[in-house]
Amino acid sequence: MMKMPARVVGEEKVKLKKSFIKPWMGIKYLFKKPVTIKIPYEKIEPAPKYRGFHTLDWKKCVGCNFCGQICPARAIEMTWIEVNGHIATRPHPKVDYGRCTFCQFCVDVCPTGALGFSENYYLTTGGLEEDLELYDWVPIHPDKVRELNEKFNDYRFPVERIKFNKETREVTYYLRDGSTIQFKILGYGLRPPKPPAKPAAKPAEKKEGPKAEEKKE
Ligand code: SF4
């Protein structure tokens, strides 16, 4: 196979116009207000109907997975949960913000209006590994998010910390107003999780009656 020679424009062909003024033109930006803001110390008002973090009414959600099917980023995982000892009869969506593009297709397709979105857009952490739990959550009720927004008025993520116990699979949301939401994750997918297998019964020990003793003799 014949190799084509790579074509590179010679430096001599690049026209450089020397200018005395251009290097000094950047000085004007020293006197302009920065366009960036200092998160988390400053905030900007989101546009009306800004598509921020999700909200979910757990009672309205029927577990149809329309949201999971339409999600172009595959950010939704249907999750079986247990609240106060009651196992939910349908799974609910869990959103992975490492993948979500905030397109809100999931909200548009939700037939019951269970899934919604808030105007909240701030999510900053201290960079600890446990903070990663905040980026993968089953959203909470819109009324609670509204209440927190009215109290803090800063568009931050409504939960400060999420603790997930890998052994017991218990999840605790520590909300910004000091309250908590607790539930248990039983499994993922559309089918209900299988109940944990019971430990195998020990084989019954053979009782040695008087007849067995006679045989021995
Ligand atoms: S949030 Fe809506 S679309 Fe998603 S499973 Fe629940 S009811 Fe279905």
Ligand code: SF4
């Ligand atoms: S907003 Fe878009 S990307 Fe994010 S979970 Fe919904 S459908 Fe998926």
